[in-house]
Amino acid sequence: MGTCQCGPGYYGHLCEHACPPGLHGPLCQLQCDCMNGASCHPVSGHCICPPGYYGTRCHRVCEQGTFGPGCAKACDCADDALCDPVTGRCLCSSGKTGPRCDIDCRANRFGPDCAQTCECANGAQCDRRNGRCSCMHSWIGLSCQEGTVMTNHTGIPPLSPLLHPHGRQVTGFADCRVGAEATFSLTL
Known part of the structure; x- marks a missing residue:
């Protein structure tokens, strides 16, 4: 045999x-x-090489803007969005969403792919990239949750009636020095 x-x-x-x-x-x-x-x-x-890699030993990741087998396909992402080298899926930067990352986050959303919720109060605007609140006039705090009133040139700020710390209503005037700021916290 x-x-x-x-x-x-x-x-x-x-x-x-x-x-x-x-x-x-x-x-x-x-x-x-x-x-x-x-x-x-x-x-x-x-x-x-599997999709997303190239080189004699498949040791290199596809260059940005290309993906797939042999890195032969072109990504279709908007602006500065990155592209997954294997699938071609656009990886949205902060403040953007959508298949091409060309849609701004809704007013109450922020972060990459708009995945996080803003915690802004009292009509504050949320930065779609980082979630920081831009407070409206007379509001302060991380979420714009604290009210403030600036004094006028007489030193008497025109406030609406407030509750005294002991529970009785006061006239709405704060006794501050000229240029000082009267603050109060509201519980909504």
Whole structure:
């Protein structure tokens, strides 16, 4: 009975088995040198890169603006949005959303892909990039939750009636020095 001489990429008594993953060459004795989950050709040992990678060893990520097998597809993202090198999905920067990242966040949303909710009170505007509140006149605090009234040149601020700390109503005047600020907190 004769024996078979297996070509590169095969082994077994009848050369019936292809090299297992990670091996190549004559009798599958050579180790593949591929990276990032790439497979190697059982005969030549050349790396077959998965989507999102390129290079002789599949050691490089697709350049920004390209994606997919062989990095051959062009991304379609707006402005400065990054593109996933495997899927081509646009990764929106803060303040943007949508498939192309070309839609501004709604008024009460902020952050990458508009995933976070703003906590601004009393008509304050929310910065769509970082969630900071821009308080309306006479409101302060991180969420614009504290009311303030600036004194006028007479030193008497025109306030609406406020509750005294002991529960009785006061006239609405604060006794501050000229140029000083009277503050009060509101519970809404």
